[in-house]
Amino acid sequence: MVRWLSITACVLVADRVTKWFVADVMALGDRIAVLPIFSWTHLQNPGAAFSMFADAGGWQRWFFVLLAIGFSAYLLYELRRIVVPANVVERLAAWGYALIMGGALGNMWDRATHGYVVDFALVHWRDYYFPAFNVADSAITIGASLWILSMVLEARAKKVA
Numbered sequence: 611m612v613r614w615l616s617i618t619a620c621v622l623v624a625d626r627v628t629k630w631f632v633a634d635v636m637a638l639g640d641r642i643a644v645l646p647i648f649s650w651t652h653l654q655n656p657g658a659a660f661s662m663f664a665d666a667g668g669w670q671r672w673f674f675v676l677l678a679i680g681f682s683a684y685l686l687y688e689l690r691r692i693v694v695p696a697n698v699v700e701r702l703a704a705w706g707y708a709l710i711m712g713g714a715l716g717n718m719w720d721r722a723t724h725g726y727v728v729d730f731a732l733v734h735w736r737d738y739y740f741p742a743f744n745v746a747d748s749a750i751t752i753g754a755s756l757w758i759l760s761m762v763l764e765a766r767a768k769k770v771a
Contacts, residue, residue, distance in 0.1 A: 614689050625746040628744065
C-alpha cells in the first residue's frame with residue numbers, strides 16, 4: 611500500500627509545485643510558445659474537464675470537491691484489496707488507481723482553496739486548440755488508461771480460462 615500511496619503523493623506534489631510555479635511566474639492569460647504545437651499558459655478553470663460547467667454559478671466547486679473525496683475513498687478501498695505480490699493486471703490497476711487519486715486530489719486542492727483549477731499546458735495546431743491541462747489532468751488520463759487496460763487484460767484472461 612505504501613508504494614501506491616507514494617505514487618499518489620508524487621503526483622500531488624508535482625501538481626502543486628507546477629501550479630504554484632505557473633501562478634507565481636506568469637500573469638493570468640499569459641502564453642509562452644515552447645514549440646509550434648505547444649505553449650505554456652496560465653489559465654483558471656472553474657469547471658470540470660474541457661471547462662464543462664465553468665459558468666454553472668458556483669455549485670460545481672463543492673460538487674467536484676466532494677466527488678474527488680468520494681472517488682479517492684473508493685480508489686483507496688480498491689488499493690487495499692490488492693494483495694502483494696500482485697500479478698501484472700493488478701499492478702496495472704494499482705498504478706491506475708494511484709495516478710487517478712493523485713490527480714483527483716491535486717485538482718480538488720485547487721477547487722477547495724481557490725474555486726478553480728490552474729491549467730498551464732496548451733497543445734495547438736494553427737487555430738485548433740486542445741483545452742489547457744495540468745499535471746493532475748495528465749495523471750488522471752494516464753491512470754484511467756491503465757485501469758481500462760487492466761480490465762481488458764483481466765477480461766481476456768477470464769475468457770481464456
